[in-house]
Amino acid sequence: MTLLLGATTIGLILALLALGVYLSFRIFNFPDITADGSITLGASVTAVLLMHRWSPWLATFAGFAAGMAAGAITGVLHTKFKINGLLSGILVMTALYSVNLHVMGKSNVPLLNEVTLASQAESVGQHLFHTDGDLNILGWAVGVRDAAMLLSMAGLVSLLGFALYLFFRTNLGTAMRATGDNPQMIRALGVSVDFILILGLALSNGLIALAGGLLAQYQGFADVQMGIGMVVWGLASVIIGEALVGSHRIGLLITGAVMGSILFRLLVAIALRWGLNPNDLKLITAAFVFVALIAPATLRKLKSSPKPSAA
Amino acid sequence: MLEISNIYKTFNPGTPNEVRALRGVSLRLETSSFLIIIGTNGSGKSTLLNAVAGTFLVDTGSIKLADTEISRWAEHKRARFVGRVFQNPFSGTAPNMSIAENLALAARRGQPRGLGWALNHKLHSELRDRIRTLNMGLENRMDNAIGSLSGGQRQALTLLMASWLKPELLLLDEHTAALDPKSADQVIRLTHEIINRDKLTTLMVTHSMQQAVHLGDRIVMMHRGEVLHDLQGAERARVRPEDLLKRFDEVRRREQLDAAVAEMLRRNYI
Ligand SMILES: Nc1ncnc2c1ncn2[C@@H]1O[C@H](COP(=O)(O)OP(=O)(O)OP(=O)(O)O)[C@@H](O)[C@H]1O
Ligand SMILES: [Mg+2]
Numbered sequence: 067m068t069l070l071l072g073a074t075t076i077g078l079i080l081a082l083l084a085l086g087v088y089l090s091f092r093i094f095n096f097p098d099i100t101a102d103g104s105i106t107l108g109a110s111v112t113a114v115l116l117m118h119r120w121s122p123w124l125a126t127f128a129g130f131a132a133g134m135a136a137g138a139i140t141g142v143l144h145t146k147f148k149i150n151g152l153l154s155g156i157l158v159m160t161a162l163y164s165v166n167l168h169v170m171g172k173s174n175v176p177l178l179n180e181v182t183l184a185s186q187a188e189s190v191g192q193h194l195f196h197t198d199g200d201l202n203i204l205g206w207a208v209g210v211r212d213a214a215m216l217l218s219m220a221g222l223v224s225l226l227g228f229a230l231y232l233f234f235r236t237n238l239g240t241a242m243r244a245t246g247d248n249p250q251m252i253r254a255l256g257v258s259v260d261f262i263l264i265l266g267l268a269l270s271n272g273l274i275a276l277a278g279g280l281l282a283q284y285q286g287f288a289d290v291q292m293g294i295g296m297v298v299w300g301l302a303s304v305i306i307g308e309a310l311v312g313s314h315r316i317g318l319l320i321t322g323a324v325m326g327s328i329l330f331r332l333l334v335a336i337a338l339r340w341g342l343n344p345n346d347l348k349l350i351t352a353a354f355v356f357v358a359l360i361a362p363a364t365l366r367k368l369k370s371s372p373k374p375s376a377a
Numbered sequence: 378m379l380e381i382s383n384i385y386k387t388f389n390p391g392t393p394n395e396v397r398a399l400r401g402v403s404l405r406l407e408t409s410s411f412l413i414i415i416g417t418n419g420s421g422k423s424t425l426l427n428a429v430a431g432t433f434l435v436d437t438g439s440i441k442l443a444d445t446e447i448s449r450w451a452e453h454k455r456a457r458f459v460g461r462v463f464q465n466p467f468s469g470t471a472p473n474m475s476i477a478e479n480l481a482l483a484a485r486r487g488q489p490r491g492l493g494w495a496l497n498h499k500l501h502s503e504l505r506d507r508i509r510t511l512n513m514g515l516e517n518r519m520d521n522a523i524g525s526l527s528g529g530q531r532q533a534l535t536l537l538m539a540s541w542l543k544p545e546l547l548l549l550d551e552h553t554a555a556l557d558p559k560s561a562d563q564v565i566r567l568t569h570e571i572i573n574r575d576k577l578t579t580l581m582v583t584h585s586m587q588q589a590v591h592l593g594d595r596i597v598m599m600h601r602g603e604v605l606h607d608l609q610g611a612e613r614a615r616v617r618p619e620d621l622l623k624r625f626d627e628v629r630r631r632e633q634l635d636a637a638v639a640e641m642l643r644r645n646y647i
Binding site: 243252 | 454469496
């Protein structure tokens with residue numbers, strides 16, 4: 067049970083990663099690899115500030131802001147210096163590896179006795195449930211910390227997902243969606259495509275860095291390696307989400323990305339429990355995304371291939 | 378008023394692919410006048426419209442619109458003054474967004490876009506009323522993605538979008554060329570209605586001599602990046618499709634003559 071609760075919580079946290087990936091890959095059709103670096107950036111900035119006794123909310127927000135800056139740089143490299151999109155992301159991601167090491171001063175920062183959002187959620191939980199031991203939920207023993215963290219992350223992610231949905235219905239947000247859909251058209255309607263792309267990538271990487279900051283607080287450390295392969299994990303969640311909701315409506319797609327992230331984490335937890343070698347996880351995820359990417363086209367081809375009777 | 382003075386544009390200068398697409402074009406277009414541009418393929422008609430819209434910057438020359446020098450402005454900045462319909466029906470709309478959202482985007486052409494709602498009740502019903510005037514039944518499909526519409530329906534909507542805020546200048550680049558004859562007629566009728574009603578200053582490129590003669594109050598014929606003929610006033614009023622075709626033949630004959638002379642020179646001197 068604790069295993070499933072933990073997986074769900076991580077799924078919720080990484081739903082912010084999925085939303086960021088959704089924004090860059092799906093809204094802009096921009097394969098933004100910066101994510102691998104910005105999720106670690108969010109984690110390291112937040113962790114180091116927590117070590118310096120910043121308030122957890124401020125430290126978390128600072129991680130978000132750092133991610134925005136990273137995304138904006140990728141956007142500037144692509145729009146102002148005309149560097150290929152994929153390469154822009156790779157450049158920033160590579161640079162961020164050094165930046166993250168500098169921020170942390172070493173490759174791993176543990177958060178043991180610091181006040182974090184996780185420890186705050188735990189004490190609020192103890193207060194509410196009047197216990198500091200385990201809760202009894204339908205016969206299962208559940209740690210207060212786990213339950214409190216799950217609930218607060220569910221609240222936070224719902225809030226942010228809803229805010230993103232509302233944003234996409236504002237003038238700026240619709241212009242952003244149109245920029246991905248048809249840049250020629252939106253330019254002719256007076257929108258600077260460059261500016262919108264920079265803003266969008268900043269927002270995307272801000273969300274991803276936020277996921278990193280929250281993850282560091284939940285698992286109790288930031289590590290310079292933690293971002294490796296995250297883009298593909300985010301993409302897997304988005305793809306699962308799209309399959310779950312099967313719609314192009316923006317609200318459903320956002321919900322789908324969150325659900326996809328949770329489902330993906332649960333599947334991973336179960337697979338590991340059944341004896342999957344953790345070293346194979348990234349290979350299997352990559353293979354899954356590969357299959358999911360080619361499946362629609364392959365299915366179409368199979369369907370439309372002329373049948374002998376029809377010819 | 379639009380004032381184009383002596384603009385030049387060369388693509389890929391200094392390479393084997395060099396194209397001198399505009400070679401000193403000057404045009405003065407009074408407010409509310411409707412100019413039709415015709416010319417052979419590759420004569421620079423689209424390039425002229427793109428130069429005004431700001432798709433690229435011209436090499437030299439000036440472009441003034443509404444008493445403002447805009448020749449150095451970025452395309453999205455010029456959009457404040459310019460409404461545009463492209464030849465390709467896919468170019469003018471965002472296919473995965475709804476009809477209502479596309480029009481709402483156009484309703485803020487050239488204005489700052491902040492965190493206000495893109496669509497509210499008032500705008501929605503305003504949009505619905507205007508879409509109803511198209512007589513295409515689209516007012517009941519406002520929330521459908523534009524990608525599901527036909528080319529003719531898209532061009533009609535793009536026209537509505539381009540003219541929504543009554544632009545200082547409307548640019549139409551063969552906007553019916555990709556449509557079937559029936560849809561083309563429908564879109565041309567709509568074009569005529571909108572331009573007449575709002576007295577829009579318009580530049581329209583067409584390959585149809587019928588359209589050239591029946592629409593607009595002035596005809597410019599381009600050739601090799603230059604203005605070859607400029608028919609206005611009484612001369613324009615007299616002109617028939619056959620006369621225009623004759624001028625195309627003239628151009629073609631001269632082209633052949635040029636080619637023949639070049640060939641003769643080559644044989645004699647090289
Ligand atoms: N972006 C570009 N890069 C290079 N050459 C270009 C570019 N745009 C136009 N040209 C060239 O400039 C010349 C004029 O092209 P333009 O599209 O203006 O012709 P047009 O009069 O619109 O022709 P059509 O009737 O076929 O649409 C052509 O030779 C074309 O190949
Ligand atoms: Mg053309």
